[in-house]
Amino acid sequence: MSVMRAIVVKEFGDANVCQLIRDVPIPNIQPREVLIRVYAAGVNPVDTYIRSGSYSRRPTLPYIPGLDSAGTIERVGAEVTKFKIGDRVFTVNTITGTYAEYCVARADFVFPLPANVSFEQGSALGVPYFTAYRALVIK
Secondary structure, X not given: OOEEEEEXXXXXXXXXXXXXXXXXXXXXXXXXXXXXXXXEEOOOHHHHHHHHOOOOOOOOOXXXXXXXXXXXXXXXXXXXXXXXXXXXXEEOOOOOOOOEOEEEEEHHHEEEOOOOOOHXXXXXOOHHHHHHHHHXXXX
């Protein structure tokens, strides 16, 4: 399979600008990246700010939204040694958006997902967890 389904945003606005596209090319990876088969994607307030165009960082249109996900490793880059195909993982940031069947992330932003944590729970470990940790522990 060389295509995937993904939510694509072609213009900034409310939730109505999100379109399901069924023939988006599955992205390629670089040597320090992994391709993740997404089983659950986190939906965070920052995703809505970005989609509306009101966030300070505006992606180039069109784009696939989403920063957090959980799933399994589908491919590993030539320089990636800490993961193998089939590993359960979660991400805290991605290169391509997570509102898709597959996403690409740098291996250093990907972490093992324990067997006793569901994909749904894992998709909430990125932005929400690290935001809370920063607010409660670091500051």
